Amino acid sequence: MGGTDLEIRMATDGDRAWIHRLRHEVYARELGQHPTNEQGVLADALDEANVYLVAAHGGERSGFVSVTPPWAGRYAIDKYLRRDDHGLPGDGGLFEIRILTVEPGRRGSSAAPLLMYAALRWTAAHGGRHVVALGRAGILGMYLAAGLSRTGVPVRSGAVDFELLTGDVAALTEHAVTRYGGMLRTLEPRLRWRLGFPFLPGADGCEHGGASVGALGHRFDTLAAHGDVVPADVLDAWFPPAPGVLDALGRHPDRLARTSPPATADGLIEQVAESRGIPAAAVAVGAGSSDLIFRAFRGLLTPASKVLLLDPAYGEYGHVTERVIGCRADRFPLRRADGWRVDLDRLQDVLRRRYDLVVIVNPNNPTGVHVEPGDLRRILETAPGETRFWIDEAYLEYSGEGRSLESFAVASGNTVVCKSLSKMYALSGLRAAYLAASPGFAAETRRWTPPWALGLPAQIAAVHALRDPGYYATRWSQTHELRAGLAADLRSAGPDLHIHESTGNFLLLTLPPHGVDAAGLVRACRRRGVYLRDLSALSPAFEGRTVRIAVRDAAANTRIATAVAESVGG
Known part of the structure; x- marks a missing residue:
């Protein structure tokens, strides 16, 4: 893998024609899974809902993999078997990894395993808990090396034999880090990873706190900088503790x-x-x-x-x-x-x-x-x-x-x-x-x-x-007013934004299906000093399109609404 100029990214509109042509060359001409056609193009009904990830070497596309998320409403495996008959989970956390395809000249390179890993990371970043795949018999070992489990359920499509494979996302992630962690860490500096979430998973698999905490500094040496950002990604109170609290803490801090x-x-x-x-x-x-x-x-x-x-x-x-x-x-x-x-x-x-x-x-x-x-x-x-x-x-x-x-x-x-x-x-x-x-x-x-x-x-x-319930009752009431004002400003930030108010000190903003996604909005707002929480990894129910926004004071709320408007508009 050393020395290769390797990139992993989301497929663009310009990649789609190449994907359809390569699918036809591999699955129609080479493998005989589908009949050939004069156009030399192979597509299917799931293409609109599928997510395609692309690998490129030195700027040349070398392979792709597809992920079908649960919000697509159906999976490719539904053409061949009934999910209920095989114990596949129906809790909304099932993602299908499919059509792993590499250009003939790049087979045996790092493209295929990295695309498999990228599909796993994309699934985890969007709340997936389980994956299913149809592993082609000829390359079954690659799927098993990735940690997927055999079910023994055969599937025949055209002239090609497959087997139904399953896996738990958290267990697959742990397997990847345990078995291939050294190689992944060595590769990371030389890899252009453009998927909007970290290449390597967090230490314990559970995200704690928000990215705005980073403004404190790893050793708390940039505390002053925290005042320059809007930490709307964490649900800390926007108001100070009661006066009695501050007075008690302010007296004799050395003794405390x-x-x-x-x-x-x-x-x-x-x-x-x-x-x-x-x-x-x-x-x-x-x-x-x-x-x-x-x-x-x-x-x-x-x-x-x-x-x-x-x-x-x-x-x-x-x-x-x-x-x-x-x-x-x-x-x-x-x-x-x-x-x-x-x-x-x-x-x-x-x-x-x-x-x-x-x-x-x-x-x-x-x-x-x-x-x-x-x-x-x-x-x-x-x-x-x-x-x-x-x-x-x-x-x-x-x-x-x-x-x-x-x-x-x-x-x-x-x-x-x-x-x-x-x-x-x-x-x-x-x-x-x-x-x-x-x-x-x-x-x-x-x-x-x-x-x-x-x-x-x-x-x-x-x-x-x-001991001061009156102070906090006032602050909680003010929070409702601030939240309503923030919601109104956000509704004006874009015509297709959906705002869901809560009873708490936060609200949800859901983006339309086409355009910037939650990760993109979070990145764009962060460049403006405003931190929001991308909820994609928490649950597939958010479809990668929802952010949580904590209520802050009036001035900070204005900055939030302005940052969102500029980010979705530009």
Whole structure:
């Protein structure tokens, strides 16, 4: 591979004619899978929905691969077999990799394996969880080397024999990095990778935080630069903590830095209990909700467990259940056409399949849709007896007062409510959260909590924040006004933009099918100092066209709308 001028990119309109001619030469003339034709062109009905990735050596096109995403509505394999008969997942996360084709003079080069890898990375970057492919018998070894699994299901097309192959995207990614990581890292500096997402996956397969965090500097040596960007890719509060919080933190900062905190955060637990009207014995605290998720789920689940997650929803839950614990996670699909609403009757039917744990983020992140507490209680009360529920209320207070299920969770025995103080109380940098559950579950969580889990500044800040509900209620109300203003400005940014307002401190912007995609919009806005969150990797439901935008102050919101208008218009 050394010394080659190799490029991997999305196919352009100019590439399509070449793709159709090469397909005809290989699959009609060379292999006899299809009849030849006078035009020397081979296309099919999926071409409009397919995504083509192209490899080029020294500027000359050398090969291509196609990916059929689930939003195409059908797959090439549907011509040959019934998906239901072969256990192929129907959760919306299935992508088909097909028509891997290389020019005759480039066979045996790096083109084919790199195109396979590119198809995997594109699938992962668009929320894919499973892939399916028809592996040609003559080159089956290449597919198996990539980590795909044989099903033993033969498929005959024309004069060519294929076999149905499947794979889990996360497992395939891990396989690629483990087996070929050294080669990939060596190749990366010499490769022109033009696909809009990183060549190599993240360290743990779960994206945390936003790209705007990079303005802090790797060693926090560019903190001042953070004020020059609009960090609308993270859901940190736009407003400062309550005055009492700032006053408490501002007094004797040297002492706060050098003094050990209370080992078990009893004062914070008592304040949570008093503010929420629940027993202190039913509360466990942590350094942010992720801390509680990791600690609590290790006691709730084993690799044999079965979990139900909303899709789309906060990605940490899929990461912890599937990649950390290794259990099965089914998805309950939410649809843009339904306004991302949770269909409770359909959910009640699905729960008859008996899950060990059901995770509901309410309001949901990133869709921002809120389920009324009475409706949600009905689901919790009528579920099969062995089913437990984890209700994430990180953004609940934006939906109004008196909507939490904390008291229900304390008394129910089958429900845990997780509450982040980071986002609602402008304490993201300090990390504080708690859960409300039966006293037995809370005690077990506390048992697995290391001493001094929350630093002294975090404990002090959280206590003072909970003591000033009036300040935060005002700020939450202002957030609604700012969000409505931002939504109106974004609707004016382009005639084909779809804006979905949430009940939280964010909204969704969906781009039309043709034109700039979510990754392109994010890149264009970033050049203008505005950071947005591309949701493509979170779920296939977003079709690579949706970004999440956090509400900021009025001046920053104006910058966001201007950057979007300039990016989609130019």
